[in-house]
Amino acid sequence: MELRHLRYFVAVAEELNFTRAAERMHIGQPPLSMQIRDLEEEIGTPLFDREKRRIALTEAGRRFLDHARGILAQSRAAVEEARRAGRGEAGELRIGFASSLAYTSTLADTLYRYRQRYPQVGLQLREMFTLDQLGALARGELDVGFVRHGGLEVPVGVGVREIGRDPLRLVVNAAHPLAGAGAVSLDRFRDDGFIAFPPDVGSGLPFVLERLCRSAGFEPRIVQTAREATTQIGLVGAGLGVAMLPGPLECVRLPRVRYLALLDEGAYFSLAVAAVERTPSPLLAGFLAVLDEVAASPE
Known part of the structure; x- marks a missing residue:
């Protein structure tokens, strides 16, 4: 699992629309759908209920969303901390x-x-x-x-x-x-x-x-x-x-x-x-x- 998988998942979870999520992430819709399916396979359970005109988070997806957001936030904080240290602003x-x-x-x-x-x-x-x-x-x-x-x-x-x-x-x-x-x-x-x-x-x-x-x-x-x-x-x-x-x-x-x-x-x-x-x-x-x-x- 890579951070990009989490970013794609959060975008789809927030938009509840693959087309809008793909535009937001500057990626084509088919590759985005494939990344989400790869993530679900790795986790071993569906994260979205897919219907013809709408999608919704499953219970597993809702629980996974909070953790995904936290991991991404920690990742951003770690990057910023490293940059501040590189500038001599932290430590x-x-x-x-x-x-x-x-x-x-x-x-x-x-x-x-x-x-x-x-x-x-x-x-x-x-x-x-x-x-x-x-x-x-x-x-x-x-x-x-x-x-x-x-x-x-x-x-x-x-x-x-x-x-x-x-x-x-x-x-x-x-x-x-x-x-x-x-x-x-x-x-x-x-x-x-x-x-x-x-x-x-x-x-x-x-x-x-x-x-x-x-x-x-x-x-x-x-x-x-x-x-x-x-x-x-x-x-x-x-x-x-x-x-x-x-x-x-x-x-x-x-x-x-x-x-x-x-x-x-x-x-x-x-x-x-x-x-x-x-x-x-x-x-x-x-x-x-x-x-x-x-x-x-x-x-």
């Missing part, structure tokens, strides 16, 4: 993002604009450290990632492309002698203790901190580690040390915490998009196009 995207991205406009603007343009696509969002995202991409567990790339090793087959840079801020306690300076050079903090991410946390920021401090002529003295940026800010407020964090986190306002701009060359943290190095699916291509639009637009 699900698995998106990873580093925690600091939640404080930037890039992630929010990209998701908002993409949802407006592709409302039928499901988005599965996962907050992950950069190293975890890169591993998940290599294993096929993510489709795309928003990462903070700064010295971490990238798995073979995964590509990382910079889409922006956020200035770094030195987070200090309000009682620090330089708290009111506004902008500072890192070499003035060589005697301070730093609060930082653990080396194994999967963030590139420890590498950036070490690189900038060495360029300033000293090794950073780590007095406390914390896996969350907001925890580090709270510990600065408690007077346990200073921290270096991406500028967007400056919106986190806690008592006794001040944010200072860094004058050192290279005092920024790259924002990048990561994906497997192959031709992207239509779904991913559409998302990356929206991301590029957002990254290229002025804030």
Whole structure:
């Protein structure tokens, strides 16, 4: 049984006239009658009562009609779903993002604009450290990632492309002698203790901190580690040390915490998009196009 048999049957059932049904289906009447008889033979029972001047559905025909219409409707829906998927308008995207991205406009603007343009696509969002995202991409567990790339090793087959840079801020306690300076050079903090991410946390920021401090002529003295940026800010407020964090986190306002701009060359943290190095699916291509639009637009 083929879909055309169902279409012919539905046309005859709705018209109750072979001539009109044949015209509707753009087929000759004899071939149409033959197709209906083939269908009845395959099913094993008549679907129409045929008289000289009129035809009518049998009980079997009436029951078969509802199912035939449903199958044809499902077929049309399947075709449309496949076409939408081919245009990148249907399916699900698995998106990873580093925690600091939640404080930037890039992630929010990209998701908002993409949802407006592709409302039928499901988005599965996962907050992950950069190293975890890169591993998940290599294993096929993510489709795309928003990462903070700064010295971490990238798995073979995964590509990382910079889409922006956020200035770094030195987070200090309000009682620090330089708290009111506004902008500072890192070499003035060589005697301070730093609060930082653990080396194994999967963030590139420890590498950036070490690189900038060495360029300033000293090794950073780590007095406390914390896996969350907001925890580090709270510990600065408690007077346990200073921290270096991406500028967007400056919106986190806690008592006794001040944010200072860094004058050192290279005092920024790259924002990048990561994906497997192959031709992207239509779904991913559409998302990356929206991301590029957002990254290229002025804030």
